[in-house]
Amino acid sequence: MSAADSEPDDRTLATRALAGHQSAYGALMARHRDAVWRLARGHVGDGDEALDITQETFVAAFAALARYDGARPFRVWIARIALNKCRDWARRRTVRRFFAFAKPLDDALDIAAPDATPEEAAHSHREVARINAAIAGLPANLRDVLLLRTIEQMSQADAAQVLGVTEKAVETRLYRARAKLTEILRV
Secondary structure, eight states, X not given: OOHHHHSOOHHHHHHHHHTTOHXXXXXXXXXXXXXXXXXXXXXXXXXXXXXXXXXXXXHHHHHTGGGOOTTSOHHHHXXXXXXXXXXXXXXXXXXXXXXXXXXXXXXXXXXXXXXXOHHHHHHHHHHHHHXXXXXXXXXXXXXXXXXXXXXXXXXXXXXXXXXXXXXXXXXHHHHHHHHHHHHHHHO
16 A cells, blocks of 8 residues: 555545544645645736735635535536636736736746756746746636646546536637637737
């Protein structure tokens, strides 16, 4: 039996968490926080904002844990909550911009190769920022599908479940998202 086989599944952890076991909350969060952060980061284009959204997602999820249906994947349930938090963030951001001329999103995180020259690092940084801006600029229905299928590598069925659409709609939206992204980045 491997270590992974001895780990409780998400349904068991949720049940334990509802029974007051703090370690179960921690295990659920440790298991899913990176995926939630990546989803939020892809949606909002900013690592710090994504961290805030990740925290809000888990607070909301744990407050609503009694409504989690253990027959469905926890990953799908938490991804739906994360997308809702991202949409809330977008609405708040729109209001802030309207009233206070909020600053644009910060530049993308510097992920250039450590042995890159300063020119290569700057180019890499600009390209990452350009791609993140292009993704963030997609309509929400296309961006959500692209992030779930490409970044989070969810199955078509799971992505459809998260978004509340058919698998065919996921397929169509993914095709359109890729085409639109290619068009934007071609410029």
